[in-house]
Amino acid sequence: xxxxxxxxxxxxxxxxxxxxxxxxxxxxxxxxxxxxxxxxxxxxxxxxxxxxxxxxxxxxxxxxxxxxxxxxxxxxxxxxxxxxxxxxxxxxxxxxxxxxxxxxxxxxxxxxxxxxxxxxxxxxxxxxxxxxxxxxxxxxxxxxxxxxxxxxxxxxxxxxxxxxxxxxxxxxxxxxxxxxxxxxxxxxxxxxxxxxxxxxxxxxxxxxxxxxxxxxxxxxxxxxxxxxxxxxxxxxxxxxxxxxxxxxxxxxxxxxxxxxxxxxxxxxxxxxxxxxxxxxxxxxxxxxxxxxxxxxxxxxxxxxxxxxxxxxxxxxxxxxxxxxxxxxxxxxxxxxxxxxxxxxxxxxxxxxxxxxxxxxxxxxxxxxxxxxxxxxxxxxxxxxxxxxxxxxxxxxxxxxxxxxxxxxxxxxxxxxxxxxxxxxxxxxxxxxxxxxxxxxxxxxxxxxxxxxxxxxxxxxxxxxxxxxxxxxxxxxxxxxxxxxxxxxxxxxxxxxxxxxxxxxxxxx
Numbered sequence: 165x166x167x168x169x170x171x172x173x174x175x176x177x178x179x180x181x182x183x184x185x186x187x188x189x190x191x192x193x194x195x196x197x198x199x200x201x202x203x204x205x206x207x208x209x210x211x212x213x214x215x216x217x218x219x220x221x222x223x224x225x226x227x228x229x230x231x232x233x234x235x236x237x238x239x240x241x242x243x244x245x246x247x248x249x250x251x252x253x254x255x256x257x258x259x260x261x262x263x264x265x266x267x268x269x270x271x272x273x274x275x276x277x278x279x280x281x282x283x284x285x286x287x288x289x290x291x292x293x294x295x296x297x298x299x300x301x302x303x304x305x306x307x308x309x310x311x312x313x314x315x316x317x318x319x320x321x322x323x324x325x326x327x328x329x330x331x332x333x334x335x336x337x338x339x340x341x342x343x344x345x346x347x348x349x350x351x352x353x354x355x356x357x358x359x360x361x362x363x364x365x366x367x368x369x370x371x372x373x374x375x376x377x378x379x380x381x382x383x384x385x386x387x388x389x390x391x392x393x394x395x396x397x398x399x400x401x402x403x404x405x406x407x408x409x410x411x412x413x414x415x416x417x418x419x420x421x422x423x424x425x426x427x428x429x430x431x432x433x434x435x436x437x438x439x440x441x442x443x444x445x446x447x448x449x450x451x452x453x454x455x456x457x458x459x460x461x462x463x464x465x466x467x468x469x470x471x472x473x474x475x476x477x478x479x480x481x482x483x484x485x486x487x488x489x490x491x492x493x494x495x496x497x498x499x500x501x502x503x504x505x506x507x508x509x510x511x512x513x514x515x516x517x518x519x520x521x522x523x524x525x526x527x528x529x530x531x532x533x534x535x536x537x538x539x540x541x542x543x544x545x546x547x548x549x550x551x552x553x554x555x556x557x558x559x560x561x562x563x564x565x566x567x568x569x570x571x572x573x574x575x576x577x578x579x580x581x582x583x584x585x586x587x588x589x590x591x592x593x594x595x596x597x598x599x600x601x602x603x604x605x606x607x608x609x610x611x612x613x614x615x616x617x618x619x620x621x622x623x624x625x626x627x628x629x630x631x632x633x634x635x636x637x638x639x640x641x642x643x644x645x646x647x648x649x650x651x652x653x654x655x656x657x658x659x660x661x662x663x664x665x666x667x668x669x670x671x672x
Contacts, residue, residue, distance in 0.1 A: 242289065243289070244288060244289040244290070244291070244294075245287060245288035245289060245383070246288065246294070246379055246380060246383050252287070252387070252390055263391055263392075266279055267279070267280070267391065267392060267393050269395065269396065272344070273348065273394060273396075274339045274341070274343065274344055276393050276394065277307075277339060277393065277394070278337070278338060278339050280387070280388055280391065280393040281302065281307065281337050282337065283391075284384055284387050285337075287387075288383070290380075293373075293376060294376055294380050297362070297366065297376060297377045297380055297381075298380050298381070298384070300357075300361075300362075300365065301353075301357050301377075301380075301381055302337060303624055304353065304356070304357045304361060304620050304621065304624065305353045305357070305620070306339065306343045306346060306620070306623075307337050307338070307339055308337065308338045308339065308340060309336060309337050310336075311336060342628075348397065349400060350385065350397060350400050350401050350403075350404040351400055351401075351403040351404040351407055352616060352618065353404075353618070353620070354381060354385075354404040354407045354408060355404075355407050355411075355614050355615075355616035356616045356617065356618035356620060356621075357381075357620075358377065358378065358381070358407070358408070358411040358415070358612075359411060359415075359611060359612045359614060359615045359616055360547060360611070360615065360616060360617050360618070360621075361620075361621050362377055363415065363418070363419075363609075368415070368419065369419065371416045374411075374412065374415050374416050374419075375412060378408045378409075378411055378412040378415075379408075379412075381408055382405050382408040382409070385401050385404055385405050385408070386405065388401060389401055389402075407614055410612065410613065410614055411612055411614070414585060414588070414612040414613060415612060417583045417584075417585060417588070417610075418583075418588070418609075418610035418611065418612065419610075420583045421580065421583040421584065421588070421590070421607065421610050422607050422608075422609055422610050424579070424580055424583070425580060425590075425592075425606075425607035425610075426592065426603075426604055426605060426606060426607055427576050427577045427580045428464070428472050428532070428533065428577055429472055429473065429476045429535055429575045429576070429577065429603065430574065430575075430576075430603045430604050430605070431464055431469075432464060432468070432469035432470075432472040432473050433469075433473060433500075433595070433597075433603035434595070434603065434605050434606075435464065435466065435469045436466065436469050436470065436473065437498060437499070437500035437595065437597060437603075438500040438502070438595060439500075439502075439593065439595055439603075439605040439606075440593070440605045440606040441464075441605075441606070471529070471532070472532060475525065475528070475529045475532055476535045476575045477489055477601070478524075479517075479521045479524045479525060479534065479535065480517065480521055480534075480535045480536065480537060480575055481575070481601070484600070485599060485600055485601055488599040488600065489597075489599040489601065492598065492599055497598070498597060498598065498599065499597070499598050500595045500596065500597050500598075500603075501595065501596050501598075502593060502594075502595055503542075503569055503593075503594045503595065503596055505551050506542045506543065506544060506594060507543060507544050507545040507548060507591055508543050508545070508589065508590045508591040508592045508594070508604075508608075509540035509541060509542060509543050509572055509574075509589075509590055509592075509594060509604065510540055510541050510542075510543040510587065510588070510589045510590075511538055511539070511540045511584055511585065511586055511587065511588045511589075511590070512539050512540060512541055512586060513538075513539040513586065514536070514537075514538055514539075514581060514584050514585070514586065515536050515537040515538070515539070516536040516578065516581055517534040517535060517536040517578050517581075521534050521535070521536075522534045533577040533578055533579055534577070534578050535575045535576060535577055535578070536575075536576055536577075536578060536581045537573055537574070537575060537576070538573070538574045538576050538581065538584055539571070539572075539573055540571070540572045540573075540574065540590075541570055541571055541572075542569065542570045542571075542572070542594075543589055543590075545589075545591060546617045547617040569596060569602075572594060572602040572604075573601075573602060574602055574603060574604060575603070585613070586613070587612075587613025587614075588610060588611070588612070588613060589610065589611040589612075589613075589615055590604070590607060590610050590611075591607070591608040591609045591610070591611070592604045592605055592606060592607050592608055593605040593606070
């Protein structure tokens with residue numbers, strides 16, 4: 165309708181002073197080269213109104229789902245508590261008061277050790293390889309590490325328990341009260357486990373495996389000292405820690421000596437005069453051992469063996485040994501005798517090759533290794549049964565009528581002598597030449613200087629036998645074990661009654 169006033173457009177704004185609105189012109193900027201090109205493209209698109217253009221739709225990239233690491237690899241790089249410079253965090257006053265009550269000397273030491281083992285396992289992240297070594301060490305020391313039957317926990321039961329109850333329920337170690345009458349010796353258990361049981365049971369072939377065992381046990385002993393679990397055995401625990409340090413240095417040398425022994429000189433003597441390598445023949449022209457790591461490895465032949473023995477006597481032997489060896493060799497009268505009733509030798513001194521010997525080999529035999537000397541005594545392995553002697557032989561040994569060689573001097577190559585140390589015990593066969601020279605045969609094993617044999621490994625997995633007597637009912641004591649003496653007495657009285665005799669009749 166004409167009379168109606170047109171409503172102002174929403175886009176029109178009035179000034180505050182009532183003046184008519186001014187047209188708002190956009191600001192203009194100087195045209196750039198890119199703007200000119202864009203304007204030309206727009207004009208071309210306006211001309212082609214009916215034309216259609218293909219547009220590629222770019223879809224957003226999908227985020228790849230993050231792969232979760234398997235449980236076996238989670239926390240691989242987290243600290244375990246067995247690092248070289250790791251130390252336990254300082255305890256709070258509340259923890260100190262709790263430990264003072266927990267490790268009070270008035271409590272039995274078996275209970276204190278049980279609590280210390282549980283808390284040590286809680287404070288450390290013990291992986292599978294380390295756990296196998298540590299659990300076997302505890303078992304070797306008399307701790308029960310078998311799984312507990314019907315000891316599982318669910319979430320509902322754990323909610324009703326405090327931290328102490330959960331720790332005890334989850335623990336897999338315990339010490340039976342039957343062990344309370346046994347002697348406690350931390351050092352003896354460490355020496356027996358690391359020097360006799362661990363090398364045989366685990367057969368460590370790397371230095372890392374040896375360090376894993378020694379560091380784990382030493383860390384546990386340090387934990388006991390740090391928390392003052394057994395103050396009455398502090399000196400004994402310190403000695404056990406020193407034993408761990410000794411085994412760390414010596415056990416890897418033993419493994420290397422066993423793998424690389426007996427050396428070129430002793431192998432050559434065994435090939436020529438008698439022993440494990442006697443009359444060994446290598447035909448290097450027609451057959452090749454594919455297992456050899458070094459393709460250029462030279463096989464020991466009889467000619468090479470003679471050269472090795474002659475240069476060892478000329479370079480490191482005494483004049484009397486060389487002269488007597490030459491005379492007997494010219495007469496074809498060299499013989500070797502196996503020394504009986506010994507298991508090997510124990511090294512007492514090491515004489516590496518001097519500069520004169522090295523210069524002699526460098527000039528006359530550059531293809532051979534210089535040899536040094538190893539002084540040793542005869543050794544009997546305490547882990548083996550005693551010598552089986554007749555009464556006459558035993559009497560001769562006791563009266564000193566039988567004099568066996570007790571001191572030896574061996575020639576050993578420089579590469580092998582670096583693995584030797586005083587106190588090292590080598591289990592092997594020892595031979596003596598009639599010229600006064602000794603050599604040893606294939607190396608069976610080598611033991612540390614603190615080699616200790618205990619009967620603990622014989623008790624691994626042992627269970628107390630049950631008394632099975634016909635016609636008698638089970639009569640168990642408070643600990644669940646049968647009273648064998650009472651059962652035997654009851655059986656004897658029953659046998660007397662069956663025979664028509666009473667106890668008084670038997671006494672009469």
